[in-house]
Amino acid sequence: MPHLPCRSLKVLITNITLATRTGTEVYVRDLALGLLRRGHKPIVYSTHLGGIARELRAKTVPVLEDLTQVSATPDIIHGHHLPETMMALLQFPGVPGIFFCHDWSAWHDVPPRFPRILRYVAVDDTCLDRLILEHGVAQEKARVILNFVDLERFKPRGPLPERPKRALVFSNQASERTHLSATRQACSQASITLDIIGASTGTSVTHPEEVLGHYDLVFAKGKSALEALSVGAAVILCDAAGAGPMVTTAELERLRRLNFGIRALQKPVRADVLAEEISRYNAEDSQEVSRKIRASAGLETALDELIALYDEVTEEYKSTGPIDPEAEERAAASYIHQLAVKNQRLQSENRQLRSELETVYDSPTLRLRNRLVNIPIMGSLMRSLARLAAR
Numbered sequence: 352m353p354h355l356p357c358r359s360l361k362v363l364i365t366n367i368t369l370a371t372r373t374g375t376e377v378y379v380r381d382l383a384l385g386l387l388r389r390g391h392k393p394i395v396y397s398t399h400l401g402g403i404a405r406e407l408r409a410k411t412v413p414v415l416e417d418l419t420q421v422s423a424t425p426d427i428i429h430g431h432h433l434p435e436t437m438m439a440l441l442q443f444p445g446v447p448g449i450f451f452c453h454d455w456s457a458w459h460d461v462p463p464r465f466p467r468i469l470r471y472v473a474v475d476d477t478c479l480d481r482l483i484l485e486h487g488v489a490q491e492k493a494r495v496i497l498n499f500v501d502l503e504r505f506k507p508r509g510p511l512p513e514r515p516k517r518a519l520v521f522s523n524q525a526s527e528r529t530h531l532s533a534t535r536q537a538c539s540q541a542s543i544t545l546d547i548i549g550a551s552t553g554t555s556v557t558h559p560e561e562v563l564g565h566y567d568l569v570f571a572k573g574k575s576a577l578e579a580l581s582v583g584a585a586v587i588l589c590d591a592a593g594a595g596p597m598v599t600t601a602e603l604e605r606l607r608r609l610n611f612g613i614r615a616l617q618k619p620v621r622a623d624v625l626a627e628e629i630s631r632y633n634a635e636d637s638q639e640v641s642r643k644i645r646a647s648a649g650l651e652t653a654l655d656e657l658i659a660l661y662d663e664v665t666e667e668y669k670s671t672g673p674i675d676p677e678a679e680e681r682a683a684a685s686y687i688h689q690l691a692v693k694n695q696r697l698q699s700e701n702r703q704l705r706s707e708l709e710t711v712y713d714s715p716t717l718r719l720r721n722r723l724v725n726i727p728i729m730g731s732l733m734r735s736l737a738r739l740a741a742r
Contacts, residue, residue, distance in 0.1 A: 360661055361392045363425035363443070365435035367459050369414065370401025372555055373523065374498075374574040375431050375453050379403070381501045382429075383412045385654045394421060396439060402557070418442040427661050430468070432459040437686050440465055444679070447668035449660065452478040455613050458693070462486050465682045466674040469664045474498050475610035496660070498574055498610050499653035500581045502645055508564035508583040511634035515567035515585065518543045521559070521575045522590050523550040529591035530620040534570050537625035543568065568632065570625075576611040580644045585637035586611075587628045594618040597631045600639050607648070 366379045380403050383393040387410065395407055395414045404414045415421065418438060428448035430436030440448050440463075449470045454460040455477050462471055462482055471493045473479035479495050482488040518538050525531045525547055538545040548554050548562070556562060559578060563569065569579035572590040579586050580598060588595030588606070593616035598606055609615045618624050711717060 359390055359392060360386075360427060360658075360665075361394065361423060361425045362386055362427055362429055362661065363394045363396060363421070363439055363446075364429045365431055365439050366395070366397045367432040367435055368399040368401070369395070369397045369404040369407075370399045371523070371550060372403065372557075376403045377574060378453070378498070379431065380407060381499070381650055382654075382657070383407055384410055385501075385650050386658075387412055389654065389658070391658075394425060396435060398435065406557075427665055429657075429661075430463075433461050433463050434459065436468075437463050437465065437683075440467055441683060444676075445673060447664050449664055452482055454478065455481055462488055463682075463686060465686075466678045467668075469667055470494070470660060472496050472660070475612060476608045477610070477612060477614045495608075496653065496656050497607065497648065498577055499650045500574070500577050500644070500648055502581060502649045502651075504558075504560040505563070505578050505581045506560070507581075507641065507645065511567055511583065511585065511637055513634060515541070515543050515629070515632050517566050518545045518568040518570065519563070519566040519579075519584075520545065520547045520549065520589075521563070521569050521571040521579060522548075523555070524591035525549045526551040530570075530589055530594070533620050533622045534589065534625055536622035537629060540622070540626055541629050543629070568629070571611075572616060573610055573612050577644065577648060580641055581648065583638060583641040585632055585634070586640075587625065588615050589620065589625065590616060591620075592616045594620045594624050594628070597628045598640055599631070599633070599636050600643070603640055603643060607644075 364379055364383060366375055369376055369379070379395060383395055386393040393412055395412060396416070396418060397404070398416050400414065400416055407414050424443055425446050428436065428439045428443065428446055430439060430448050430450045431453065436448065436450055440446070446467070448465070448468045449472060450462050450468050451472045451474070452460050452462060453474050469492065471482050471488045473482055473493065473495050474497065476495060479493060482493050483490055520531060520534050531547065535545055546566070548556055548559065560582070563579050563582045563584060566584050569576070569584045569586050570589040571579050571586060572588050576586050576588060576598070586598045588598065588611055592613050595615040595618065596602060598611070606615050
């Protein structure tokens with residue numbers, strides 16, 4: 352049964368993109384639909400719309416790429432990503448905000464310093480350290496609200512076999528240039544069939560909840576790992592950044608506090624490293640991990656915590672009164688300065704890359720290659736070889 356709210360909140364949720372299927376996009380979709388079910392009014396803003404935006408609109412959640420289209424003032428801003436959060440705060444003066452950090456290193460997860468941001472939330476202990484230890488966010492204003500999974504969508508599978516037979520790499524970063532080759536080799540040595548789901552290989556799926564239950568073993572990180580654990584698959588933490596352990600009951604609490612993310616991926620991605628983790632497969636232990644995840648990491652539990660935080664922040668803002676407009680203007684000026692510095696850095700990097708490309712294009716090897724391609728029979732042969740290599 353949905354929890355009926357004491358009052359209906361208009362929650363403006365921002366995200367840098369809604370065009371692919373990254374962790375924050377799925378987070379936004381699940382959050383918005385959960386709020387809608389509970390009688391609140393989510394509004395989602397991004398400057399880059401796509402598949403997730405269409406899913407939300409189909410479920411009657413307003414999605415927009417121009418904040419001037421919103422004529423009603425939100426009650427609170429749930430901000431993901433620096434530019435979009437700042438645009439929302441500047442568009443709606445007098446509305447308090449919360450900033451959510453999802454990534455240890457991404458530039459757009461740098462927390463904006465703005466007077467109306469009353470709380471900063473990290474999805475794990477790693478991101479909490481980024482907020483407090485790298486960007487000076489006051490400890491009393493920061494907290495962790497762990498990632499979640501929609502248990503209504505991700506249903507539990509049947510019992511795992513004694514030995515894994517089918518495995519899945521579930522990652523948008525998976526390719527032959529990252530961790531796919533080592534994973535394939537490790538699975539081949541263990542006589543395990545391997546499939547891939549991810550953007551880099553052109554194999555993304557709209558509804559992973561319909562396919563995850565078909566696999567005994569999943570290689571993933573972050574929210575993807577959480578989804579795979581929730582259906583009952585055994586999970587080895589692995590992505591382009593590195594390899595981690597098999598998620599077991601002994602390490603579940605620690606790894607969950609790290610969002611199954613970068614701090615848990617401390618080993619090199621090699622076939623022998625992954626083979627050792629595959630050897631730790633234990634069907635009974637993996638099923639107990641899944642039971643614990645389903646008991647503690649559900650969307651409804653997270654919604655309770657998030658809505659309580661919205662109420663806390665809106666009540667605090669009412670009691671403290673409006674923020675000094677001069678303080679907001681100074682914060683906005685500081686943000687514009689950040690943008691100017693970043694723009695200069697990007698232009699410098701662009702000039703350097705152009706110079707390097709010109710050097711490559713002017714090399715004897717490339718000039719010879721271009722002459723060969725212009726010979727009809729050689730050009731046809733090289734294109735055939737490229738197609739063969741791709742296959």
